[in-house]
Amino acid sequence: MRIVVLTGAGVSAESGVPTFRDADGLWEGHRVEDVATPEAFEYQPSVVHRFYDARRAALATVDPNPAHHALARLEEAIGDDLLVVTQNIDDLHERGGSTRVVHMHGRLRSAWCRACDGRTDWHDDLADHPPCPRCGVTELRPDVVWFGEIPYEMDRISAALDRADVFVSIGTSGAVYPAAGFVQYAGGRGAHTVELNLEPSAGSALFAEARQGPASVLVPRWVS
Numbered sequence: 001m002r003i004v005v006l007t008g009a010g011v012s013a014e015s016g017v018p019t020f021r022d023a024d025g026l027w028e029g030h031r032v033e034d035v036a037t038p039e040a041f042e043y044q045p046s047v048v049h050r051f052y053d054a055r056r057a058a059l060a061t062v063d064p065n066p067a068h069h070a071l072a073r074l075e076e077a078i079g080d081d082l083l084v085v086t087q088n089i090d091d092l093h094e095r096g097g098s099t100r101v102v103h104m105h106g107r108l109r110s111a112w113c114r115a116c117d118g119r120t121d122w123h124d125d126l127a128d129h130p131p132c133p134r135c136g137v138t139e140l141r142p143d144v145v146w147f148g149e150i151p152y153e154m155d156r157i158s159a160a161l162d163r164a165d166v167f168v169s170i171g172t173s174g175a176v177y178p179a180a181g182f183v184q185y186a187g188g189r190g191a192h193t194v195e196l197n198l199e200p201s202a203g204s205a206l207f208a209e210a211r212q213g214p215a216s217v218l219v220p221r222w223v224s
């Protein structure tokens, strides 16, 4: 039984990581789309850096919750037959014990150098323009996928969706593409589709099965 699990901000909400759709967007009066775009980084890099530096620093104050741990147990049970595709840029899946994880929108604890294209694990701020550890140039940006940019590892994701027997979506509002289109893609190839979410998402009607409730309760129950 090959399973692809897609997760969104809702899987980390009970760990204390704010979601995008509560509090009318995320941050300091900025529409998320206004800080998570290459244009915003061009015109106001310090605002964008502070946005990600604060979220990166906050990672030290949160821990995985029972939903993350349950997915790690499932991986232990079925190994390569499971792939977790996350829209989240936090590292809670890995800290929960998962290893087969694709961060399609990037990672907070990684910096990407626009000069040498190198990526480096990064735990500190970027707003003070530190030099790239590889090439020494001060052209580091958050290693995240902004609106208008192509998500990471789309080939690996499409290949897994092609072969999936089950597609499960956890804690996502289904508002952002291409992730929001995965249910139709997998369902169209015969996969059984399940939504586990606090409330029905924009694409709920597209799922064969939809359960409402907190991820920390629904995911362990679904896994066991």
Ligand SMILES: CC(C)NC(=O)[C@H](Cc1c[nH]c2ccccc12)NC(=O)[C@H](CCCC/N=C(/NCCC(=O)O)S[C@H]1O[C@H](COP(=O)(O)OP(=O)(O)OC[C@H]2O[C@@H](n3cnc4c(N)ncnc43)[C@H](O)[C@@H]2O)[C@@H](O)[C@H]1O)NC(=O)OCc1ccccc1
Pocket (backbone or CB within 6 Å): 007, 008, 009, 010, 011, 013, 014, 019, 020, 021, 022, 036, 087, 088, 089, 105, 106, 144, 145, 146, 147, 148, 149, 150, 151, 154, 170, 171, 172, 173, 174, 175, 176, 177, 178, 179, 196, 197, 198, 199, 200, 201, 213, 214, 215, 216
């Ligand atoms: C706004 C939207 C309409 N715009 C887009 O989708 C755009 C444009 C677009 C492309 N195709 C389209 C088609 C139609 C319309 C528009 C488009 N997409 C892009 O630009 C993408 C790039 C988008 C990525 C942007 N970066 C992010 N994040 C990283 C940065 C950062 O994090 O700062 S997106 C970011 O927002 C999204 C937020 O959504 P969720 O995670 O779902 O969070 P949200 O708060 O919305 O919802 C939380 C849910 O959880 C539930 N919940 C809450 N608590 C709990 C709980 N306790 N338990 C369970 N559930 C819970 C709630 O009920 C709710 O349903 C996530 O994807 C997240 O990663 N790039 C691209 O398309 O390139 C081309 C391409 C495509 C394919 C192949 C080749 C090329």
